[in-house]
Amino acid sequence: MSSRGIVLYLHVHQPFRVRKYSVFDTAVNHDYFNEPDYGTERNNEMVFRKVADKSYRPMNALLQQMLDTHPEFKVSLSISGTLIEQAEAWAPDVLDSFKRLVDTGRVEIVAETYYHSLAFFYSRREFDNQVEMHKAKIREIFGVETKVFRNTELAYNNDLAKWADNYGFKGILAEGWDPILGWRSPNFVYKPPETNNISLLLKNYRLSDDLAFRFGNKEWPEYPLTVDKYNDWTNASIADQPLINLFMDYETFGEHQWEDTGIFTFFESFIGKWLEGPENTFYTVSEAIEAHKPVDEVSMPNTITWADTERDLTAWLGNNMQQEALRNLYNMESDILRTGDIDLIADWRKLQTSDHVYYMCTKWFNDGDVHAYFSPYESPYDAFLYYMNAIRDVRFRLHNDHKTGGLNG
Secondary structure: OOOEEEEEEEEEOOOOOOOOOOOOOOOOOOOOOOOOOOOOOOOHHHHHHHHHHHHHHHHHHHHHHHHHHOOOOOEEEEEOHHHHHHHHHHOHHHHHHHHHHHHOOOEEEOEOOOOOEOHHHOOHHHHHHHHHHHHHHHHHHHOOOOOEEOOHHHOEOHHHHHHHHHHOOOEEEEEOOHHHHOOOOOOOEEEOOOOOOOEEEEEOHHHHHHHHOOOOOOOOOOOOOOHHHHHHHHHHHHOOOOEEEEEEEHHHEOOOEOHHHOHHHHHHHHHHHHHOOOOEEEEOHHHHHHHOOOOOEOOOOOOEOOOOOOOOOHHHHOOHHHHHHHHHHHHOHHHHHHHOOHHHHHHHHHOOEOHHHHOOOOOOOOOHHHHHHHOOOOOHHHHHHHHHHHHHHHHHHHHHHHOOOOOOO
16 A cells, blocks of 8 residues: 555534524424424525535535546545434435445445534533444444544544543544644644554644635635645645545535535546555545554643634533533433433434534634524524523423423523
C-alpha cells in the first residue's frame, strides 16, 4: 500500500425536528415530530426528501462511480440511527444505495450514538445504550461490525478516549485544533493518554473546511477553488507525512454546497487528480490506523468539538435555555426507562438529538449566521418553547400513563 493517503470521512445525519408544538397540544396530542405543514423546514419528511434528491442520491451515485473507477479509492461513513429510520420510512432506495457502497468492501461504517446525542456528558448508562443500539442497527442493515468511534459533533476529551479504549474500539476521531496540537500536525496518527489499544485520528480542519464551508463562497479570497489548486494544497500539507484526514458532513455535497457550485464535478476530478501521484492513495479510518503507528500522545482534558470558532460545546450548552432543556430531559431518565413504554422511550431519545439545542443557540457574531442557516425555527426562543412544551408532555405521559415522574420540576 502507498504511504501517503487521504482519509475521507463523511457524517450522514438528519434529526427528527420538533414541530410547532404549542402549550395547547400538551396533554392532548403526543406527536412532537410530524409537522402538518409540508412547506416548512420543520417537516422532517419534506426535508429528508429534499436532501435525498440534492445530496444523498447524487453523491452515493458518484461515490459508487469513484469506487468502480478507482481501485484505490475508499471512504468512511457514520450514519446516525435517526437518518436510517427516516430513509427506511421515506426513501428505501437511498438506504439501498448506502448498502451497495458498503458491499464493495471499501466503505467503512464508523460507530456513534444512535440518536446523535450528547448523552456522554449527561448519562454514561444512556450513552452506552445508544452506542449498543447503533452497533446493532449497523449490523442489521449493513452486516458489518464497527471498529472506530466518533462522538456526536466530534465532541472529544481524554475521558471519552479511555471509554472507547475500554469498550474495544481501535480508533477514535477528533478535531485537529491548533491550540491543542501546537507545533504538531494533524497529518499523523496519535495516541490518547492513559489508553492501551486505541489510536486517535485528527481532522485537518483547514483542508476539510475549504470544501465544507468555503467552497462556494464568492467572498472567499481563494474562490473559485480549482482542482489543481486544491491538489497542490493537499500535496503541500502532506509533504512527507502519512495522511490527511478530511472530515465533513455528507450533506456538504449538494445541500450545503449546491450542485451549481460545481462541488460534484470538483470531487470527481480531484479524486482522479490525487491518485495520479504515484505515492498517493486513500485509507478507510481502520486502514489508516493499521498502516501507521501513533507518533506521539495528544491530551485533550477539556472537550473539543468540530463546531464554531471556539471548537467547544457552547453551540449546544452555551446559554441557559440549552442547559435547562437538557437538564429537564435527562432528569427523567430513570422514570422513563422504568416504564418499559417503547413509544415513550423512543420519543424521549429522539428529544436527545443534539440538533434541538443547537437550534437554541444565541451566538450571533462569527457563528450566528451558521446557526440561523441550519435552524427551521424563526428564533432560538421558538425552538426552546416548542421543545419545552414537548418535555412537559413527556412528563404528563409519565404521570398520567405510568403514575410516575410528576408534573413539575
